Amino acid sequence: ETGVTQTPRHLVMGMTNKKSLKCEQHLGHxxxxxxxxxxxxxxxxxxxxxxxxxxxxxxxxxxxxxxxPNSSHLFLHLHTLQPEDSALYLCASSQSWGxxxxxxxxxxxxxxxxxx
Amino acid sequence: GEDVEQSLFLSVREGDSSVINxxxxxxxxxxxxxxxxEPGAGLQLLTYIFSNMDMKQDQRLxxxxxxxxxxxxxxxxxxxxxxxAIYFCAESIRGATNKLIFGTGTLLAVQP
Numbered sequence: 001e002t003g004v005t006q007t008p009r010h011l012v013m014g015m016t017n018k019k020s021l022k023c024e025q026h027l028g029h030x031x032x033x034x035x036x037x038x039x040x041x042x043x044x045x046x047x048x049x050x051x052x053x054x055x056x057x058x059x060x061x062x063x064x065x066x067x068x069p070n071s072s073h074l075f076l077h078l079h080t081l082q083p084e085d086s087a088l089y090l091c092a093s094s095q096s097w098g099x100x101x102x103x104x105x106x107x108x109x110x111x112x113x114x115x116x
Numbered sequence: 117g118e119d120v121e122q123s124l125f126l127s128v129r130e131g132d133s134s135v136i137n138x139x140x141x142x143x144x145x146x147x148x149x150x151x152x153x154e155p156g157a158g159l160q161l162l163t164y165i166f167s168n169m170d171m172k173q174d175q176r177l178x179x180x181x182x183x184x185x186x187x188x189x190x191x192x193x194x195x196x197x198x199x200x201a202i203y204f205c206a207e208s209i210r211g212a213t214n215k216l217i218f219g220t221g222t223l224l225a226v227q228p
Contacts, residue, residue, distance in 0.1 A: 002158065031214060042120070043159075043204070043218040056213045090158050094214055102146045102208040105216060107158040 003027040004108035006091050012114045013081065021076040021111045023091030030096040032074040033105060034066060037088040049074065050096055078113075086115045120219035122205055127225045134192040136222045138205030141186060145207040148181060149216065150190045153202045162190070162203075192224075200226045 004025045013019050025032065034046040048056035049068040063085075065077040074091055092105040119141045128134045140148070145167055151159040165172045165179045165188075172179045178191040192199055202221040209215050 002160065004158075006158075040220070042220050043206075043216075045215060048213050048215070050213075056215070092159075097214040102210075102214050104147070104149065104161055104164055105214070106161060107151075109156070109158040 002106055002108060004091060004093055004106055006089075006108035006111050008111060009109065010112045010114075012116060013078070014116050015081060015083075017081075018077070018079040020078065021089055021091075021113075023074040023076075023093075023108055025072055025074075025091075025093040025106075025108075027093055027106060029093040029106075030071045031094045031103070032068060032071070033092040033094075034074065034076055035090040035092065035107075037090055037110070043090070047076075081113075081115045083115050086113055088112050120205055120207055120217050122203075122219040122222045124220070125223050125225070127227060128195050129227050130195060130197055132195055134190075134195045134199070134224055134226075136190045136192075136203050136205075136224065138188040138190075138219055139186055140188065140205070140207045140217070142207060142209055142217070143186065144210045146210050147208045148179075148188050149204075149206040149208070150177075150179065151204040151206065151218075153204065153221070155201075159204060195224075195226050197226045197228055200224055 031050045036044045047066045067075040088110045090110045091108045094103040094105045149164040150162045176193045180189045204221045205219040206216040
């Protein structure tokens with residue numbers, strides 16, 4: 001139990017579908033992150049939210065749309081995805097940074113996404 | 117540029133020590149992390165070291181940092197079969213966002 005819960009664990013969708021990934025953290029953190037993990041590639045940071053405000057968008061295509069309604073919840077809305085978007089999508093959370101320096105990130109178990 | 121490199125694979129016998137190595141390029145790194153990923157799971161934070169430290173020990177884990185050579189290592193004493201997993205090194209970059217740069221991971225296989 002990492003304190004970061006992701007649902008669903010597995011998702012299969014067609015290229016024309018719309019679906020959402022959900023992440024919830026119970027660690028009292030104020031920052032949340034989306035990462036993409038593909039085979040044989042380093043973990044790729046997608047989005048960062050700090051106190052519900054997006055602070056980083058790492059040139060992610062617009063077919064991925066994040067939403068952070070509060071510091072405990074993070075969503076990734078998906079529409080018209082491509083086969084190359086098949087990957088493990090990981091959510092993480094941390095304390096906010098800044099004056100306290102960088103903060104360790106704690107990860108969920110991920111959503112395995114397959115695009116048909 | 118920002119780059120983190122690790123060897124792809126390490127095989128050890130149960131009871132031996134394992135040493136996983138990592139090199140990084142950004143000299144402004146503040147913290148360096150080791151994460152463990154078991155099959156079907158996310159990344160578990162194992163330990164981390166601040167860039168002004170040389171060594172950190174936590175039970176069976178010892179982290180060594182050579183800042184001059186930008187080299188980080190993770191030593192696992194008395195390696196067990198449950199230690200079989202992929203181990204990721206990551207550096208945090210000083211700046212406005214709590215950004216981590218990950219290596220591609222080292223697969224540790226522990227033979228009984």
